[in-house]
Amino acid sequence: MAVYTDVAEGELGAFLKHYPVGDLLSYKGIAEGTENSNFLLHTSSGSYILTLYEKRVEKADLPFFLGLMGHLAYKGVSCPLPVTAHDGSVIGTLAGRPAVIITFLEGLSLRRPTATHCAEVGKALAQLHLAGADFSMTRPNALAIDGWRKLWDAARDRADEVEPGLAAEVDADFADFERNWPKDLPQGIIHADLFPDNVFFLGEKLSGLIDFYFACDDLYAYDVATCLNAWCFEKDFSFNLTKGKALLAGYQSVRPLSDQEKAALPMLARGSALRFMLTRLYDWLTVPDGGLVMKRDPTEYIRRMRFHRAIKSPSEYGLA
Ligand SMILES: Nc1ncnc2c1ncn2[C@@H]1O[C@H](COP(=O)(O)OP(=O)(O)OP(=O)(O)O)[C@@H](O)[C@H]1O
Ligand SMILES: N[C@@H](CCO)C(=O)O
Structure with a gap:
């Protein structure tokens, strides 16, 4: 499973106030993945993914990864777009971890690709x-x-x-x-x-x-x-x-x-x-x-x- 860090509803609600994503309606941990803790968020403006970065991702590398996603999305590659907080930052802190909200992508990964x-x-x-x-x-x-x-x-x-x-x-x-x-x-x-x-x-x-x-x-x-x-x-x-x-x-x-x-x-x-x-x-x-x-x-x-x-x-x- 890939939810290493639990997040309480109160602290998540307070965290989301810093982002233009509306009010939290529900959230749940995502089991897939191995490196980080991921949560699916439903808010009054739609769905988002919240990622808390665990120790295998270097914090110093985050601006590269997030900047790249923004660049690729701008160039028309379909990939998640990091959501910028009201104060202009992209990387926040939640439950003691670097935390980022990215846009939700529709679709399913395949077990048996053709x-x-x-x-x-x-x-x-x-x-x-x-x-x-x-x-x-x-x-x-x-x-x-x-x-x-x-x-x-x-x-x-x-x-x-x-x-x-x-x-x-x-x-x-x-x-x-x-x-x-x-x-x-x-x-x-x-x-x-x-x-x-x-x-x-x-x-x-x-x-x-x-x-x-x-x-x-x-x-x-x-x-x-x-x-x-x-x-x-x-x-x-x-x-x-x-x-x-x-x-x-x-x-x-x-x-x-x-x-x-x-x-x-x-x-x-x-x-x-x-x-x-x-x-x-x-x-x-x-x-x-x-x-x-x-x-x-x-x-x-x-x-x-x-x-x-x-x-x-x-x-x-x-x-x-
Ligand atoms: N933008 C997104 N839109 C929809 N679902 C997402 C998105 N990002 C992540 N997910 C979901 O979260 C899961 C884990 O994401 P991700 O692969 O980034 O995690 P990870 O911990 O880095 O895992 P790994 O390195 O093992 O692939 C994905 O399999 C997918 O189900
Ligand atoms: N894709 C890697 C896992 C981590 O990204 C593997 O199959 O070994």
Whole structure:
């Protein structure tokens, strides 16, 4: 569950007086999500999401995340818009936590996306990349190779408990990535966590993107690779070529990939799979069971790493 901090009705009502959102009618905690405490608010002017930022989000990064949402929304990307308080501030304090109100997006996230949904996601990702190009703030990717290394140093000794041979396998990957990771590809603002739980649909139409709390500056093609990992594998870990084709065609209908970006996809997809394997592995090994952070299975991403390692040509992802 993702309500780590309780909020009393009286203090919430008083907090909302600072925002142009009308009077509180009702509110409830939202179970989905892992990082922060989220509440759905109904007020006399509509619905909103209240987020209390817990310790895994750096407070110093909030102006970047919230400024980015405002910028993208202004550019026509459907994403939540932070609500500005009467005194001009966006970040308040509630129950001792940094707290923000954002607009509510209609739609549902999907458990079983189809190729049509994948095409929509590809298109939306490319639109996000273009829309972010003139955003004035920057944020280095805390989960680029140096960040992976820190996670790996903390988890390596117990990695073989999760999958025998994993320590040696990942050590070899690190050696490869530290020598050969592509650097000269187009880069800018990326979402960095555009998984199905962060994309809303109304039927087959994409209605919005949420959860910009990993957004940063990095390679655009790395974000594409993350989406291939998150959207195009089936439950049995097979890659669905039809979905890959659809996602890549959707992306390229808005922002064509260069030949260099295409050639780098297998390594980027392998790196992205390692990144999600590592955050999952770290939580798996360090967070107590029954604790507050929902643990996700790292082995799903070990399977993806192996798939990408065996790729001979980027056409195997469905590139035309
Ligand atoms: N603007 C919004 N409109 C409607 N629902 C929202 C909005 N923002 C968040 N939600 C709901 O709250 C849930 C949690 O949000 P979010 O993914 O941002 O949380 P999180 O704790 O950062 O989780 P994680 O990082 O694991 O994805 C979402 O799954 C969605 O149900
Ligand atoms: N999308 C991440 C969770 C945190 O955003 C994962 O599936 O591991």
